[in-house]
Amino acid sequence: MKKYLIYLAILVVGLFLGWLLFGDKSNEEINHNHDEVSQADQMWTCSMHPQIMQPEPGDCPICGMDLIPAEAGADGLTKDQFKLTRNAMALANIQTTIVGEDNIENNDITLSGKIAENEEANSVQVSYFSGRIERLNVNSTGETISKGQLLASIYSPELYAAQQELITASSLKESQPELYKAVRNKLKLWKLSDSQINAIETSGKPKEKFSVYATVSGTVTEKLVDQGDYIKQGQPLLKIANLNTVWANFDIYENQIDYFKKGQSVSILSNAYPDKVFKGKVDFIDPILNTNTRTVTLRVVLNNTDEMFKPGMFVKGTIEGILGNGSEAVITVPASAVLWTGKRSVVYLKSNSDAPVFEMREITLGHKNGDSYQVIEGLNNGDEIVTNGTFTVDAAAQLQGKKSMMNHKSNPQDNTMVMTMELSEDFKKQFITLLPTYLNLKDAFVESHTKNVSTLAKKMLSKLQNVNQEKVSKMLQNHLSKSIEMVENISQTNNLEKQRAAFVILNDNIVAIAKNLNGLESTLYVQRCPMANNNKGAVWLSTEKEVRNPYFGDAMLTCGEVKQVIQ
Incomplete structure (x- = not known):
């Protein structure tokens, strides 16, 4: 028994010595091999500029800071991916849908169009002789006239002389019938009727005015x-349209x-008559x-004897059951998911089903089917895309320096992306007048003064709601509507954390608009803190170059940097 105890003790000691001698080396080899594998795929980024992605460690080419592993600094995202917080998702009401293949048997195509005059039925009323318009009986466009109606009275010296020739020739019609006939034909060329010519001949006196x-x-x-104008022979007086068709x-x-050919039946709807369907x-x-526009015009002739259609009226036409043969299956997406810029159509793909990670995807659209579009290429069956809040997601991508619809070109001086947006002078004036209220709101956030934040938000809400949106682009309307929604959210809560979360999304939209301003009386600075918005970064506007952070207040007052200068 004692012998077995001795053997057991020797075995334990031997195992212990082996672990001391070889265990660390094995772990080192395992860790070394693991490090080699991970380093092979490791990307490096900058904590201040997450758009920087490099395969090797080094310095940030923008700010010079040491690069850090991408997984630690960018949540393991690729250079085109970006992440939104769940709070931001809820505030912006961002919704996603998994797309799939649909059978397109008996599907319809809906087209947008406009009512126009039937050019084949149009005519121009001209003057057949020169002279001065003594009286014009048509006062304005839109008047309805009938064939044979008196339009104008004209004094014509040329016609006056021709009448005198007729009176002279009438006395010689027996001896010189050819001359007499030639004078009468000359007057007929000027569209005088036989009764008018006979009246002149009978009276023996030339008329000064002709109708x-x-x-x-x-x-x-x-x-x-206009009345009083001098006109030439053959000069147009009026353009007349026959609107019976x-x-x-x-x-x-x-x-x-x-997909289209002559003779196809078309169902037409108009906003003016929402309960009526017109056939053509x-x-x-x-x-x-x-x-x-890369389009061709398709024309439908409509009967309009009841004058329901007015030229310029917008209509929609539906042609039924021409998109497929029943065996064809295609991917369709809601129209709300698609953003357009020039020739590009883009959607936002949810890259991770378990996390709010997104990336832009360019797609090729096919036919429109109601409120959906056929996708020819760019998406696969089962992809999850943003179908509500797409514009807000795009703004977030832009402000994080990621690939987006609006990122057309880079500004090398401040490393920010420039979005092109047409702003009318009237809109610029209205937007500039609300900037002081916005800046006061930003300062209230800097001071972490919840009550002032709510008060100023209500004031800004009133100004935003009064901005005229009649002639602004769809892109600008989206920015404004989201800004109004976020300011309203800020005004309705006294929770500073919730107010700041809404302020992040408000700035995504306000800054996007402000980047298109120019000729300002005072300089605006676009500033960004990479640690705000749960380390996803957030921007704001300031009239001061010195950073005063509205997302942290005194806790991190100077966190951030100037990203762009607007002058």
Whole structure:
């Protein structure tokens, strides 16, 4: 028994010595091998500039700071991916949908169009002799005239002389019948009737004024002369449209042309008559492509004897059951998911099903089917995309320096992305007037003064709601509507943390608009703190170059940097 105890003791001691001698080396080899594998795929980024991604450690090319492992600094995201907080997702009401293949049997195509005059029924009323308009009986466009109606009275020296010739020739019609006939024909060329010519001949006195009568019936669409004007022979006086029939012109895209042909039935809806459906047939498809819009015009002729359609009216046309043969399956996405910029169509893909990680994806669209679009390429069955709040997600991508719809070019001086947006002078003036209120709101956040934040938010809300949005672009409308929503959220809560979360999204939109301003009386600075918004970064505007952080207040008052200067 004692012998076995001795053997057991020797075995334990031997195992212990082996672990001391070889255990660390094995762990080192395992760790070394693991490090080699991880370093092979390791990317390095900058904590202040997360858009920087390099395969090796070193210095940030923008600020010179040491690069850190990308997983530690950017949550393991690729250079095109970005992450939103769940709080931001909820505030912006961002919703996603998993796309799948749909059968397109009996699907319809909906086209947008506009009512236009039937050019084949249009005419121009001209003067057949020169002279001065003594009286014009048509006072404005839109008047309805009938064939034979008196339009104008004209004094014509030329016609006065021709009448004298007629009176002289009438006394010689027996001896010189050819001369007499020639003079009468000359007056007929000026559209004088036989009764008018006979009246002149019978009276023996030339008339000083002659009447111009309408040669067609219709509606005056353009008045080309005024009373008192001198006119020449053949000069147009009025443009007249016969609106008993009108054209409904629709644009069809280049990739849709093969689906349409003459004679197809079209159902037409108008906002003016929401409860009525008008029927027509395809009458004409333009053989020439508009190279600017990449569309051709499809025309439907509509009966308009009851004058329901007005030229310029917007309409929608639906052509039924022409998108497929029943065996074709395609991916469709809601129209709300798609953003357009120039020739590009983009959606935002949710890269991680368990986390709010997104990236932009360019797609090629096919036909429109109701409120959905067919996707020809760019998406796969089962992809999850943003279907509500797409514009807010795009703004977040832009402000994080990621690939986005609005990132057309870079500004090398401040490393920020420039978004092109058309702002009218009227809109610029309105937006600039609300900037002082915004800046006061930002200062209230710096001071962490909840009550002042709520008060100023209400004031800014009133100013935003009064901004005229009638002639602004869809992009600008989206920015404004989201700004109004966030300011309203700020004004309705006294929780500073919730107010600051809404302020992040408000700034995504306000800053995007402000970047398109120019000619300001005072300089604006776009500033960004990389640690705000749960380390995702957030921006704001300031009139001071010195950073005073509205997201942390005194806790981190100087955290941030100037990203762009607006002057």
